[in-house]
Amino acid sequence: MSLIKEKLTAWEAMLPAERYDVLFRESTERAGSSALNHEHRAGTFVCAACLSPLFKSNQKYESGTGWPSFWEALPNAVATKSDYKLIWPRTEYHCAHCGGHQGHVFTDGPAPTGLRYCNNGVSLQFIPEDSPLPSVINI
Numbered sequence: 340m341s342l343i344k345e346k347l348t349a350w351e352a353m354l355p356a357e358r359y360d361v362l363f364r365e366s367t368e369r370a371g372s373s374a375l376n377h378e379h380r381a382g383t384f385v386c387a388a389c390l391s392p393l394f395k396s397n398q399k400y401e402s403g404t405g406w407p408s409f410w411e412a413l414p415n416a417v418a419t420k421s422d423y424k425l426i427w428p429r430t431e432y433h434c435a436h437c438g439g440h441q442g443h444v445f446t447d448g449p450a451p452t453g454l455r456y457c458n459n460g461v462s463l464q465f466i467p468e469d470s471p472l473p474s475v476i477n478i
Contacts (some may be wrong), residue, residue, distance in 0.1 A: 349478045361459045362439035370405030373460020381468040389437035390473045409456040
């Protein structure tokens with residue numbers, strides 16, 4: 340078995356099916372279905388697979404799209420690639436640590452970056468500011 344297939348098998352065994360489908364099969368959750376849309380406490384949003392920090396709560400804003408949205412990711416937290424699944428190209432982003440699919444980034448966001456990181460809520464976990472960040476999982 341290839342190393343990539345072994346890692347995917349390990350993630351599939353660890354994660355609920357919906358979370359695995361979005362993170363490692365690049366599915367999309369239904370708009371408006373995430374409780375994280377209404378999360379307004381201070382804290383950190385981490386990858387739901389490896390627990391690597393991706394966004395701080397002060398980078399979140401209400402985009403009206405039905406998915407948690409952020410105007411900036413933490414430094415070196417995400418990696419991007421072009422996605423041609425629809426007719427026009429989009430910029431897809433993943434957790435830079437584990438490769439888990441988070442969402443797409445668009446150029447219609449607020450100042451200061453003008454970016455909108457449109458994230459699947461199921462791809463994230465929220466850690467309140469008064470709680471310690473979990474250890475990052477390495478697979």
